[in-house]
Amino acid sequence: MSKWLEESIEPGFRASYKLDKILASTTSEFQHVDLVDIEPFGRSLVIDGLLQSCRCDEFVYHECLVHPAMLMHPNPKTVYIGGGGEGSTAREVLRHKSVEKCVMVDIDKDVVQFCKDHLDENAEAFADKRLDLVISCAKAYLEQNDTKFDVIIMDLDDPLEGGPCYQLYSTEFYTFLKSKLNPGGIIVTQSGQSGIKQHTLVFTPIHNTLKSVFPNTVPYNQAIYSFLDEWGWNVALPEGAKPPAKFSPEEVDKLIEERISGELKFMDGCSWQGIWALSKVHRKSLAAETVVMSVNNKNHRFMCNPGIATIAEENAKRQKTA
Structure with a gap:
């Protein structure tokens, strides 16, 4: 059967x-x-x-999560990954020639070891001497260390009600993350389902919450076939930074050629244009969103x-x- x-x-x-x-x-x-x-x-x-x-198609998700933030930073040398236990996020970060140290903090040592043992596509990343793999709580590590980073990538579990990560999608946590950035630093977070029907569950609240701390926050999304939906991310840029949609295809292709080792499977100058081109429905929902999620109130939104x-x-x- x-x-x-x-x-x-x-x-x-x-x-x-x-x-x-x-x-x-x-x-x-x-x-x-x-x-x-x-x-x-x-x-x-x-x-x-x-x-x-x-x-x-995992490369679609991970290239969208990592490369926009990394390419918009002029010279990312230190990178922090919250979560990301399977190693694919670190794999994409370590393709950037400028990176000197990538700290990846995941709480589940058994799952990380499982992925090290079985995901051949990430074996090189796990063996890279620039990767500092830490088994700990993503927030606790940052609280216990004085290190600051050029790029912070939050590849956490979705904010499920009763789950372990919803407090890491709050204005309090984003304010704390701001203190862990080097000058000109960038933060990006995965932001859940973002298709026409489900994008107001967490995608728009996460955007509004991050924007309350980082005024120059830009949402973007892309269809992920195996997720059966579009998926969203939000990137917080320094004030005055060039809007990502203003990068020409030629500029992006040049940055990729100069700064990334090997050929990307999904992201290029043309694909770059598409991820920032949100639909009219999305733009109206983002403009109308009022929720700012906080650990001290009941404004949290959760995925199903x-x-x-x-x-x-x-x-x-x-x-x-x-």
């Missing part, structure tokens, strides 16, 4: 993926992780039954808390029949 991974995308909408093979699994203190082959997307990382990334898929059940069945 065929086995299927089922995921609840939103109330009334479920997606099912044919599960070809479970390659490896582990359970940490915080979550369960599987490496699987699924028919539509190939090799995929699944955490707590939810698709985390798929080899067929989806149901858990069935990989753990399939693992249990496999172990019983082994």
Whole structure:
């Protein structure tokens, strides 16, 4: 019988993926992780039954998260990554020739080790001497260290109600992050689903919250096929910085050629133009958003808390029949 991974995308909408093979699994203190082959997307990382990334298109997400902020900084030497345990964010950061040190802080040592063991595409990044991999809370590390950074990249879990990360999408945390930047520093954060239907859940509130601390905050998005939606990011730039949409395709291509090792799969000067070109619907929602999320009030917005898929059940069945 065929086995299927089922995921609840939103109330009334479920997606099912044919599960070809479970390659490896582990359970940490915080979550369960599987490496699987699924028919539509190939090799995929699944955490707590939810698709985390798929080899067929994870580069779209990670290139969009990393390279705009890195390229808009004139000379990024020190970079902080909050989260990013699978190593793909660090992989893209370390392609920048200017980087001297990249600190990646993830709380789950078992998942990080699992990804080091099984994600061949990130093996070089994990072995790079410029990477300082720390197992800790992303906020606690920054509180306990005086280091400041040129670029801060927050690749955290989505702000799920009851989840561990929602306080890291607050005005208090963004104010704290401001103190951890070198002059001219840039912050970028993943900002959840940003399609026509779901973009007001967290994408617009995160933008408004970050903008309350960094007035020059610019939202952007891109369709991620395996996520079954568009995905959003927000980048906080120094005041007076050149708007990203004002970079010509030729300028971006030149920056990529001069500053990045190897050829990017998704991002180039033409793709750059597209990620900043938000629809009329998005622009109206962003302009109308009033929520500023704070740990001290009830203004937090949360993504839908989806149901858990069935990989753990399939693992249990496999172990019983082994």
